[in-house]
Amino acid sequence: MTRPTPDQSTSDQPTPDQSTQDGPTSDQPAPARSTSDRPTPDRPTPNQSTSDQPILEAREVGFTYRGASAPVLSDVSFQVLPGRSTALVGESGAGKTTLLRLLLGLAVPTAGRILFDGTPLSPRDRGRMRAFRRGVQTVFQDPYSSLDPRQRVSRIVAEPLRSLGLVPAARWNSSAADLRVAAALEAVGLPADAARRYPHEFSGGQRQRIAIARAIVCEPRVLLADEPVSALDVSTRVRVIDLLAELRESHGLTVVMVSHDLAVVAMLCDHTAVLERGRIVEQGDTATVLGSPAHPYTRRLIDSMPRLPVT
Amino acid sequence: MSLLDVTGLRVRSAGGRDLVRDLSFTIGPGERLGLIGESGSGKSLTALAVMGLLPSGMTASGSVVLDAPGTGPSEVVGAPERRLNGLRGRAVSVVFQEPLTALDPLMRVGRQLAEPIRRRRRLRGAALRAAVAAALQEVRIAEPGRVARAYPHEISGGQRQRVAIAMALACEPALLIADEPTTALDVTVQAEVLALLGGLVTARGMALLFIGHDLAVVSGITDRVLVLKDGEAVESGTVREIVDAPRHPYTRSLVAGARHLDSALDWTNR
Amino acid sequence: MRPAMRVAASSPKAPVPEAPAADAPARSRWSATLVAGCVLAGLVVAVAALSLLWLPYAPDDTSGDRLMPPGAEHLLGTDKLGRDLLTQLMIGARIALTVGAGSVLLGGVLGLLAGLAAGFATRWLDDTVSALLDILIAFPTLLLAMLIVAVRSASLGSAILAIGLGMSAIVARLTRVLVKRVLAQDFVTASRTSGTSWPRVVTEHVLPNIWPTLLVNLALQLGLAVLAEASLSYLGLGPPPPNASWGRMLQEAQATVLTAPVGAVAPGVLLVVLVIGVNLIADGLRDVADPTRRRTR
Numbered sequence: 001m002t003r004p005t006p007d008q009s010t011s012d013q014p015t016p017d018q019s020t021q022d023g024p025t026s027d028q029p030a031p032a033r034s035t036s037d038r039p040t041p042d043r044p045t046p047n048q049s050t051s052d053q054p055i056l057e058a059r060e061v062g063f064t065y066r067g068a069s070a071p072v073l074s075d076v077s078f079q080v081l082p083g084r085s086t087a088l089v090g091e092s093g094a095g096k097t098t099l100l101r102l103l104l105g106l107a108v109p110t111a112g113r114i115l116f117d118g119t120p121l122s123p124r125d126r127g128r129m130r131a132f133r134r135g136v137q138t139v140f141q142d143p144y145s146s147l148d149p150r151q152r153v154s155r156i157v158a159e160p161l162r163s164l165g166l167v168p169a170a171r172w173n174s175s176a177a178d179l180r181v182a183a184a185l186e187a188v189g190l191p192a193d194a195a196r197r198y199p200h201e202f203s204g205g206q207r208q209r210i211a212i213a214r215a216i217v218c219e220p221r222v223l224l225a226d227e228p229v230s231a232l233d234v235s236t237r238v239r240v241i242d243l244l245a246e247l248r249e250s251h252g253l254t255v256v257m258v259s260h261d262l263a264v265v266a267m268l269c270d271h272t273a274v275l276e277r278g279r280i281v282e283q284g285d286t287a288t289v290l291g292s293p294a295h296p297y298t299r300r301l302i303d304s305m306p307r308l309p310v311t
Numbered sequence: 312m313s314l315l316d317v318t319g320l321r322v323r324s325a326g327g328r329d330l331v332r333d334l335s336f337t338i339g340p341g342e343r344l345g346l347i348g349e350s351g352s353g354k355s356l357t358a359l360a361v362m363g364l365l366p367s368g369m370t371a372s373g374s375v376v377l378d379a380p381g382t383g384p385s386e387v388v389g390a391p392e393r394r395l396n397g398l399r400g401r402a403v404s405v406v407f408q409e410p411l412t413a414l415d416p417l418m419r420v421g422r423q424l425a426e427p428i429r430r431r432r433r434l435r436g437a438a439l440r441a442a443v444a445a446a447l448q449e450v451r452i453a454e455p456g457r458v459a460r461a462y463p464h465e466i467s468g469g470q471r472q473r474v475a476i477a478m479a480l481a482c483e484p485a486l487l488i489a490d491e492p493t494t495a496l497d498v499t500v501q502a503e504v505l506a507l508l509g510g511l512v513t514a515r516g517m518a519l520l521f522i523g524h525d526l527a528v529v530s531g532i533t534d535r536v537l538v539l540k541d542g543e544a545v546e547s548g549t550v551r552e553i554v555d556a557p558r559h560p561y562t563r564s565l566v567a568g569a570r571h572l573d574s575a576l577d578w579t580n581r
Numbered sequence: 582m583r584p585a586m587r588v589a590a591s592s593p594k595a596p597v598p599e600a601p602a603a604d605a606p607a608r609s610r611w612s613a614t615l616v617a618g619c620v621l622a623g624l625v626v627a628v629a630a631l632s633l634l635w636l637p638y639a640p641d642d643t644s645g646d647r648l649m650p651p652g653a654e655h656l657l658g659t660d661k662l663g664r665d666l667l668t669q670l671m672i673g674a675r676i677a678l679t680v681g682a683g684s685v686l687l688g689g690v691l692g693l694l695a696g697l698a699a700g701f702a703t704r705w706l707d708d709t710v711s712a713l714l715d716i717l718i719a720f721p722t723l724l725l726a727m728l729i730v731a732v733r734s735a736s737l738g739s740a741i742l743a744i745g746l747g748m749s750a751i752v753a754r755l756t757r758v759l760v761k762r763v764l765a766q767d768f769v770t771a772s773r774t775s776g777t778s779w780p781r782v783v784t785e786h787v788l789p790n791i792w793p794t795l796l797v798n799l800a801l802q803l804g805l806a807v808l809a810e811a812s813l814s815y816l817g818l819g820p821p822p823p824n825a826s827w828g829r830m831l832q833e834a835q836a837t838v839l840t841a842p843v844g845a846v847a848p849g850v851l852l853v854v855l856v857i858g859v860n861l862i863a864d865g866l867r868d869v870a871d872p873t874r875r876r877t878r
Contacts, residue, residue: 091497104774133776146767150789160775198872233349235568260498266575304502306527308573
């Protein structure tokens with residue numbers, strides 16, 4: 001099922017040229033750029049202009065499940081500035097999933113607040129929520145659970161357009177929607193004929209591309225990604241990271257990623273916050289946090305990353 | 312003399328598709344071999360074939376000879392279930408990826424662990440309880456008493472995997488097969504479990520067949536690596552040879568991917 | 582369910598997609614199963630339809646000799662009262678279909694609504710609905726039927742009401758589980774984060790993903806409903822004569838099954854034909870609806 005392709009990378013570091021379980025399509029998605037041509041690890045700080053108004057902000061956020069005594073999250077504060085991709089690093093039990101639900105407006109914090117463009121999110125304000133939904137889209141960890149098995153890819157990818165009313169509701173399968181779906185599929189490196197297929201016809205990596213296409217079809221500003229590559233094999237993982245990095249530049253996306261994989265974090269994010277048991281123990285520029293960790297837990301995370309033998 | 316000698320192994324699905332083709336490798340006593348490949352490469356099926364545990368419908372052909380001290384050389388392929396039961400545990404035992412499904416959810420951890428110890432060492436009563444506690448201590452479980460009384464869902468994923476390792480070791484196998492034993496674990500827990508596994512294998516002089524998809528993990532715990540792709544071995548060699556000078560294009564892409572991720576960690580000072 | 586997939590990069594359980602040929606011709610939507618089901622069920626429907634237009638004898642015509650074997654005058658013979666068996670059988674088909682369809686419709690709609698409510702509900706509401714459903718399931722259909730008959734009277738409608746209500750609890754419980762399972766999937770969360778309203782989530786994702794399983798269950802329930810009608814009729818709680826029912830025919834033929842087997846065999850065979858036919862249709866529809874099965878087989 002895997003077939004070799006000509007090496008498409010022109011950068012000094014070869015990108016793996018095979019994907020795991022290629023589905024029926026003959027696509028070898030070729031991201032235009034590889035993350036490897038980004039500045040080397042010792043680059044200073046974000047390479048994009050940042051403004052002072054955060055798109056998304058958590059201000060002293062706490063969350064306690066009803067009936068539970070201990071909070072899942074306490075006093076979590078961070079800002080997502082435009083163009084400054086942010087990682088929330090932590091392991092199971094750190095409260096990552098809960099934090100993500102809060103950031104998505106699927107749950108309301110029991111303390112503190114989540115701000116979008118400077119104003120607090122309120123599920124009751126429909127107009128604001130629509131603007132928020134349009135501005136913040138999501139990619140999930142498990143590409144097998146995140147696509148409805150009974151819908152064609154065209155319908156899956158078009159869902160945000162329909163739900164947000166970005167295409168005429170009466171005839172959502174209008175050519176306007178089709179064009180945007182096709183553009184999104186192209187942007188993630190899938191062939192146009194992918195639109196009329198069903199998710200099961202695609203491999204894990206390709207499914208994740210479909211999920212990314214769905215997330216970018218309404219041109220959001222923020223992409224919230226929940227462990228977007230941890231369910232994928234290593235070489236597929238690299239390709240999907242490359243894709244996210246490329247979209248970040250080409251679509252002006254700010255990536256907010258929840259992950260435990262520091263390698264992925266280092267490749268994609270400018271800012272890193274480390275969560276341990278519901279608290280942020282350390283945050284700052286990724287280079288600083290990973291290069292000279294101040295907190296013992298960060299140190300432990302770094303030391304735990306499996307490494308290749310030193311050459 | 313080798314402990315495990317696999318020659319021309321072929322695993323065929325019920326539909327007649329070859330899932331593993333013409334696979335040959337050997338593991339000597341105390342050796343550590345890594346089987347690396349991505350999903351669908353046939354690496355887990357290979358492990359199951361070595362145990363004689365292929366899912367019904369799948370058939371193995373070729374030869375898998377286990378030659379452990381005390382059991383004598385035995386052909387696994389085509390062996391009757393009774394013969395295999397004698398080999399499982401003593402000659403070879405396995406740690407699976409998902410410790411929650413590997414343990415019986417309705418049985419207390421201590422009782423599950425006691426079963427193989429009782430069978431292997433013929434202990435009873437207080438001696439058996441002491442052996443269980445010792446086994447839990449050996450896998451560095453902090454509170455062996457509490458964990459022994461707990462049900463699998465009451466302990467953490469890392470602890471469950473430690474218990475699974477303790478169960479695999481209870482029969483004192485000559486060969487331990489570890490099938491992605493840390494994929495389901497957190498990074499810090501993975502590091503601890505890998506260190507534990509490596510230490511125990513060394514301390515007991517066991518051989519290890521480690522199956523994984525992550526080159527960084529596999530290379531850390533094994534000496535030799537066999538690269539599988541679509542059911543076929545494409546390359547084998549020492550960890551150094553594979554990581555430093557991969558020859559096959561597939562291995563090269565695998566190594567390039569791992570290197571790419573690894574280099575991202577150069578932010579950090581090793 | 583693939584909880585393990587969340588963490589498993591290459592779990593052996595991971596569904597490795599087989600690669601179907603990209604240019605596989607679109608399979609015919611009419612599978613052999615569906616055709617066979619339609620033929621079998623169609624047979625019973627045709628018999629029932631015919632009974633509306635033409636009957637060999639009047640339903641209450643007892644002029645024939647008792648327990649006649651099949652012959653030219655009475656194609657299937659007569660029962661112990663001298664009634665024509667074919668006539669009874671044809672009317673019975675109509676009753677069976679009416680009771681089956683009526684109770685499945687009633688039980689299906691009620692059950693689906695209750696199941697959806699319970700599936701979406703959280704905590705106490707879910708617990709309450711589940712407890713009510715358990716009580717209803719534990720409550721014997723026969724007892725329910727007796728209560729209904731006591732309030733109303735023994736009629737086709739009462740039978741449908743009793744069977745339908747009993748069925749709705751089973752359907753509701755199944756629906757609840759299916760709904761919860763779908764709601765736990767990431768694509769529902771993805772849908773919500775796209776701003777999709779709950780009603781839209783139901784029509785877009787929940788119903789399309791649960792109806793195939795539900796349909797197969799309802800087909801099974803239809804068979805059970807016909808059987809339940811038989812026992813109700815036996816107890817005198819079913820539709821009264823001259824509405825002949827297969828169930829009552831079976832009961833009446835019981836005593837003479839060795840001497841005049843046709844009376845028991847004929848309704849039995851038609852019952853089996855109907856149940857198998859409906860199940861095949863449900864299977865066939867499920868296959869057609871499932872893109873995974875449709876493409877890769």
